[in-house]
Amino acid sequence: MNVKLIALDLDGTTLNSQNQLTEKTKEALIKAAHLGIVVVPVTGRCYKSLPQELLELDGGNCIRYAVVSNGAEIRDAQSGEILYKNYIDPLGAEEIKNILQKEALMIEIYVKGSAHIERSYYEKLEQGQISYRSRDYVLTTRVPVRGVIHLLDVHKTQIEKVAVYFEPDSLQSKIKEALADVKHAHITSSAKNNVELIAENCSKARTLEKLCENLGIDLNEVMAAGDSQNDLEMLAAADIAVAMENADENVKARADFVAASNDCDGLAQAIMKFI
Structure with missing residues (x-):
């Protein structure tokens, strides 16, 4: 399968327990971006809480879009412009x-x-x-x-x-x-x-689908990685679902592949395996 987009939960998945990006994770994300794959944080964090270290990868060329606040917004990752919003009634x-x-x-x-x-x-x-x-x-x-x-x-x-x-x-x-x-x-x-x-009809999965539609990418061309309950729908929507070893048990049960933990470069392992 040709992966065109990687959807990444941040805490407990992309970031280690110290809320840091490891060197192996940085290298894997940059390699994926250089292959033309769209790398998208899909996170419960709000836009202003996104790690600058992540946004600045490869001189700001790695991360173009961000799905934030559990799907409430899609933002231009570099300018902060709101491209889509779905707020609580x-x-x-x-x-x-x-x-x-x-x-x-x-x-x-x-x-x-x-x-x-x-x-x-x-x-x-x-x-x-x-x-x-x-x-x-x-x-x-x-x-x-x-x-x-x-x-x-x-x-x-x-x-x-x-x-x-x-x-x-x-x-x-x-x-x-x-x-x-x-x-x-x-x-x-x-x-x-x-x-x-x-919002009532909001989730990481639904907003990710909106982004994919705008980019002309099908969900069967998406790899998603996560560790928590709010990642379940996103993992179900993606063609390749990756859970971290530190994930909740029902999240791991839903995954196609269980990678090493977020403290053992699990995301980098998954990217190198599937990309």
Whole structure:
């Protein structure tokens, strides 16, 4: 099969546990791009949280497009121009706000390409008081604000994603059940300690399909790699589905090939095998 596009989840897949690109991964991505293959990050991250190291590969010639916020946007990776958008319905934003404003939870609101977090949680992470999030990652990619929940009112027509984080297996994790009842948004997850809400008909897979249509590429010419629940539909849509060894068990069960873990250059292994 002739692969024309590689769709890459970032955290837990393209990036290692230190949120870094290894040299082998860089080399594999650049080789693929030099063969004329379109390399596309398809991630839960918002645009402004994309690693500059990735965007600057091969002088900025490796990554041309990015699917961000679990499919809420397609961006020109270099200019940041929004090429496609699918935001949460204002009715969904209102439902989410009515549930979350009653809870003391770490909430992130994705809007205008940035991920916003309540300042008090940002400061607790800064002081090392929270262990269930990566301190350095949050401090370098999140915008602290006071009253983050109010962004759901202020920007109710532009909400890309809402993410909620909690201690794994804690009482707070019951918020999943409450949010599952939201009628005007789609619920997914990228980790055991979070739940994410996006537009009703939105997913990584559907937005990737939009991008492929615009590029004249068929889904049977796509290789996709991922590790989490929010990657399942994308792996199902692609002709070649690759899961990392560190992936959730149901993700590995869906894959055509299980590569080494993200800390052992699994993505580079998969690219060299199939490309």
